[in-house]
Amino acid sequence: MNIPERKSTSPDTITGQGEDLQQSGQTPRLRGFPGRLPPEDTARITRRITTLSVLIGIVLAVGKGFLWNHTHSVGILSSFVHSALDLFGAVSTFLAVRYASIPPDDQYRFGRGKAESFSAVFQVCLIVFAAFHLLEEVGHSFSHPEPIKQVGFALFAMMAFVAMTLWLIIAQTWAIRATGSVAIKGDRAHYTADMLSNIVVIIGLVLAHSGQFKHADALVGALIALWLLWTAFKIARLAWGQLLDKELSSPERDYLKSVALAHPMVQGVKDLRTRASGPHVHIQMRLDLDDSLSLKDAHDVILHTEKELMGIYQAADILIHPHPVGCDHAHGNIRFRDKKDGEINQSVRSD
Secondary structure, eight states: OOOOOOOOOOHHHHHHTHHHHHHHTSOOOOTTSTTSSOHHHHHHHHHHHHHHHHHHHHHHHHHHHHHHHHHOOHHHHHHHHHHHHHHHHHHHHHHHHHHHTSOOOSSOTTOSTTHHHHHHHHHHHHHHHHHHHHHHHHHHHHHSOOOOOOHHHHHHHHHHHHHHHHHHHHHHHHHHHHHOOHHHHHHHHHHHHHHHHHHHHHHHHHHHHHTSOTTHHHHHHHHHHHHHHHHHHHHHHHHHHHHTTOOOOHHHHHHHHHHHHTSTTEEEEEEEEEEEETTEEEEEEEEEEOTTOOHHHHHHHHHHHHHHHHHHOTTEEEEEEEEETTOOOOOSOGGGSOSSTTTSSEEEOOO
């Protein structure tokens, strides 16, 4: 039996079609999600961007430490603490993306992708610690305000730090759009908060120096501390999803089903399970095929579907189980089957 072929859809085609496909419901926007690039390309991009992140983190931390020592500004102190944590987080990400990119072996069959999520959890702990430390410093500053020295020099230096951080964030955004790395997302959240804190510090320095608001510097420190806690929450949410094997988004899952159902021999898609793990995506599904298909023909259908899915997620680990459509037997442990069968885990050809 000849198995009809369908034109493969590459990741570039998917992301290049833009909003029209997204609005039509045919294709989700996959840019910024893991698994889209080959693992080697993802590793190359993440290694370069994390090296840049560490280098800039060193410059920011050393520069702000020097600046605080000469100005005694609580706002600059808070920004210095933030940058020091950025450096620790950047080093953590630097190591995590390299470990996560190690190919699967006999001991780690699913790879080491979750190392990125553990790195993100480490960053969350550092951020929370820093936030409460800054709140303590803010309380002291409100009760014992100190004059800020060398405001002009401080303003010039902080504006230079803002420009440097913005350049890094743009580079990280490009890397995230290409790889979907959760570790780099966490690192970018660090530096985004750092850039915004630098801007707020600049405003606080101007107000405090002008004498219009003597507690402006301390208030800036408090705002940065609250921003740090919000940043920690966002990073934790990202890491939590990967560590607990959260499913891919509904548009992605629906698209995976539509790709499988596009083959004329596939009668239904059931028991779809997906998860992201660092640079990898793991996909499992059951395809209902006609009872009269031979083993070889069923195998050809499975190979064709795998090829189509690999065109979308080039770093995917795919496991497909062929099943005769006339058989009502449900495979596997009932604990892992959705109780609302037909709503989430089941898709049937409509034509």
